[in-house]
Amino acid sequence: MDLIINTYKVGERPEVKMPNPEILNLLKEEGMRKLVSDHYDLMRESSIRNLFPANNEAFEAIKQHSADFFIQICGGPTYFNQNRGKPMLINRHAPFKITYEARLTWLDCYRTALLRLKIPEEYVLSFWNYINVFSIWMVNTD
Numbered sequence: 484m485d486l487i488i489n490t491y492k493v494g495e496r497p498e499v500k501m502p503n504p505e506i507l508n509l510l511k512e513e514g515m516r517k518l519v520s521d522h523y524d525l526m527r528e529s530s531i532r533n534l535f536p537a538n539n540e541a542f543e544a545i546k547q548h549s550a551d552f553f554i555q556i557c558g559g560p561t562y563f564n565q566n567r568g569k570p571m572l573i574n575r576h577a578p579f580k581i582t583y584e585a586r587l588t589w590l591d592c593y594r595t596a597l598l599r600l601k602i603p604e605e606y607v608l609s610f611w612n613y614i615n616v617f618s619i620w621m622v623n624t625d
Contacts (some may be wrong), residue, residue: 484604486594486611488587491619499616503609504558509602517551518596531585535591556613582623590618592605605616 523546551562597607
């Protein structure tokens with residue numbers, strides 16, 4: 484399966500298409516949390532590890548917030564809204580310098596984690612297409 488990273492122009496805000504909710508039905512909450520956890524573990528070993536806290540408790544909380552977000556986006560319970568309020572991802576990521584290169588690393592870690600899943604390709608691609616476009620919105624530094 485070829486998970487290609489989209490290019491973009493600085494400041495571009497392409498339309499984001501939500502992932503197929505069937506991915507959550509296939510993975511269940513436990514599987515979605517494992518996907519997110521695996522992704523963050525890969526990032527902690529990557530060139531962008533400095534964007535994440537060294538403290539394990541804080542790091543685990545970030546994993547939980549992110550998993551809650553993706554569970555909600557994929558049609559599951561609104562854990563993110565209940566625990567963190569309305570998603571304001573651009574504002575919440577503003578304190579961090581997220582470069583084009585950091586986006587590539589973030590996506591590459593997700594590519595690795597997604598390719599480990601044992602679910603039909605169409606659902607992996609649907610999730611990939613969502614995060615591929617969604618990640619463009621997070622870049623905030625040249």
